[in-house]
Amino acid sequence: MMALPLPGLTAATGLLTELSQMFDQPFLRAAFIAGTCIALAAGLVGYVVVLRGQVFSGDALSHVAFTGALAALAFGVDLRLGLYGGCVAFAIVMAALGRRANADDTVIGSVFAWILGLGALFLSIFTTTQSGTGASGGNAGVNVLFGSILGLSTGQALVDGAVALAVVAAFTVIGRPLVFASLDETVATARGVPVRLVGYVFFILLGVTVGVATQAVGALLLLGLLAAPAGASQRLSSRPFVALWLSAALAVFSMWAGLTLAYLAPKMPPSFGILAVATGVYLATVAVPGVLAVVSRR
Amino acid sequence: MPIATPGTPGDGPGVTMAVGIDLHQMFGLHFMVNAYRAGTIVAVVAGAVGWFMVLRRQSFAGHTLAVVSFPGAAGAVWLGLSATVGYFAGSIAAAVVIALVPRSSSGRAHSQESAVIGTVQAFALACGVLFVSLYGGFLDGVTGPLFGTFLGISDGQVVTLGAAAVVVLAVLAALGRPLFFATVDADVAGGRRVPVRGLSVAFLLLLGCTAAEVSQITGALLVFALLVMPAAAAQQLTARPAVSFLVTIGLAVAVTWLSLGAAFFSVYPVGFYVSTFGFTVYVAAAGWRALSERMQARPPRRSPAPSAPPSGAPSGLTAGA
Numbered sequence: 307m308m309a310l311p312l313p314g315l316t317a318a319t320g321l322l323t324e325l326s327q328m329f330d331q332p333f334l335r336a337a338f339i340a341g342t343c344i345a346l347a348a349g350l351v352g353y354v355v356v357l358r359g360q361v362f363s364g365d366a367l368s369h370v371a372f373t374g375a376l377a378a379l380a381f382g383v384d385l386r387l388g389l390y391g392g393c394v395a396f397a398i399v400m401a402a403l404g405r406r407a408n409a410d411d412t413v414i415g416s417v418f419a420w421i422l423g424l425g426a427l428f429l430s431i432f433t434t435t436q437s438g439t440g441a442s443g444g445n446a447g448v449n450v451l452f453g454s455i456l457g458l459s460t461g462q463a464l465v466d467g468a469v470a471l472a473v474v475a476a477f478t479v480i481g482r483p484l485v486f487a488s489l490d491e492t493v494a495t496a497r498g499v500p501v502r503l504v505g506y507v508f509f510i511l512l513g514v515t516v517g518v519a520t521q522a523v524g525a526l527l528l529l530g531l532l533a534a535p536a537g538a539s540q541r542l543s544s545r546p547f548v549a550l551w552l553s554a555a556l557a558v559f560s561m562w563a564g565l566t567l568a569y570l571a572p573k574m575p576p577s578f579g580i581l582a583v584a585t586g587v588y589l590a591t592v593a594v595p596g597v598l599a600v601v602s603r604r
Numbered sequence: 605m606p607i608a609t610p611g612t613p614g615d616g617p618g619v620t621m622a623v624g625i626d627l628h629q630m631f632g633l634h635f636m637v638n639a640y641r642a643g644t645i646v647a648v649v650a651g652a653v654g655w656f657m658v659l660r661r662q663s664f665a666g667h668t669l670a671v672v673s674f675p676g677a678a679g680a681v682w683l684g685l686s687a688t689v690g691y692f693a694g695s696i697a698a699a700v701v702i703a704l705v706p707r708s709s710s711g712r713a714h715s716q717e718s719a720v721i722g723t724v725q726a727f728a729l730a731c732g733v734l735f736v737s738l739y740g741g742f743l744d745g746v747t748g749p750l751f752g753t754f755l756g757i758s759d760g761q762v763v764t765l766g767a768a769a770v771v772v773l774a775v776l777a778a779l780g781r782p783l784f785f786a787t788v789d790a791d792v793a794g795g796r797r798v799p800v801r802g803l804s805v806a807f808l809l810l811l812g813c814t815a816a817e818v819s820q821i822t823g824a825l826l827v828f829a830l831l832v833m834p835a836a837a838a839q840q841l842t843a844r845p846a847v848s849f850l851v852t853i854g855l856a857v858a859v860t861w862l863s864l865g866a867a868f869f870s871v872y873p874v875g876f877y878v879s880t881f882g883f884t885v886y887v888a889a890a891g892w893r894a895l896s897e898r899m900q901a902r903p904p905r906r907s908p909a910p911s912a913p914p915s916g917a918p919s920g921l922t923a924g925a
Binding site: 356359360361362364365412413415416417418419420422423424426427429430431434447448451452526527528529530531532533534536537540541573574575577578581582584585588 | 658663664667716718719720721722723725726727729730731733734737738747750751752823825826828829832833835836871872873875876877878879880882883886
């Protein structure tokens, strides 16, 4: 069949050629490699976070990620040392606190607010001591807060991707007992599931995920990548294992679509694109069933 | 901690031995006078509303409302409006949304609710980043609204803060008694025809206004420090509501004054000082309470043991939890 010269079609083919050239850019290839793995890990871990009603612990860990990374920068160490060290250490503390760590507890809240204040201190130490090294010194703080997925080198992207895939692999091993323990702790204990051990492993995985996601979407925004796909998939399916993998798929979709949007609109920060798609997907799962119900009633 | 090493250019004026002269110098600067005016107004409101917030266990809602003030401010600056307008618009709009969403505490609904809060917070911050990057300036545009700034508070901003504070405090004074009643025992208050649901919506709106005010001093991410820590400390110190209410306001004002002074004489952001001093006060209060409870629990065995001063209180933290 011959293509008709429609104006819409030319616009569409223009878009297609632009999209086909997208992967010629090495930084976008790196972003897609790292982003896909990170989104996969965040979608899986995030589903369990939402299932346990512990989105707050993701929020708390993201504060630690910020402070840990900037402390490492302020003391002149590799950023990832502080990032992963801080996140994993605090994840273990949160696991030890267990269900006592809830959002409206003033003790926990005060501790994490203070940690964030320390992060502000390290940010200012870092920016004042490193100001001689040019613009990259000052931007590092902003990158930790809001991510710099387009700034990853191919080597960094491969390392981040490998870390995220390790989380995914560990998750496939403990996924079944973990979901079981999260759904009904008492029954799981009675059936011989090592609930405490599974809880610790889960929090360590959450810590590593927060650490790796901080480099992609930033400490302040990774909460959305944990919560939005998981919340959406929970609305779409009540079967835990379907919802689990659906959550991972939605996270990867948000990542791909967000990166593509950021490529097409260069003024848009990529983190915003990713978060906007993820939020849009969640809103769609809330709105579409309601609209369908109204339509089918007519 | 090095306070303003003299060698670094672009520091504050530095602390000398003559504190009086330093203070005189500080208050000779108009922007510092404005910072203290604004800080005092904000601290009084934060103390009063924060006291109720801690009592009502809504501190996470307060955090969310404050976070949303950041895109509000960034969006307002991008559109060429005053940041103050943006802070209030963002927080109050979020308060309305939270008030409209029905609260439920059953298992599945609870986990959905936490997903909603997480998504809303992250999306709000992402919008803030978008506005800041559309506006152009990046580093200063981000750290000021997030971690607090006290520079360049105009006379007009002080008047706006003051007017909003008067409104919030007046409404709080009018609602205070029924709100306290509804908070302490919602069932009995409902039985006595106290409009519990209406009060809860009204309080969220007050909380939105307060979060917007506090954000302008401590930054959107550190509102918790001024809203929660003084109230939590005061409730450790005394069980009598009226006393702890006044102590809360006193602590909030003291923390703010100290922080503004410390930030003026050093290079570090004011939000760091507010959260550190607030946290110190809270830890000290929790330690003092743990100590006094221990001494009351077993007085007759021997004379009171020589024990650590209240500041060394990591054990008090767990005891107070």
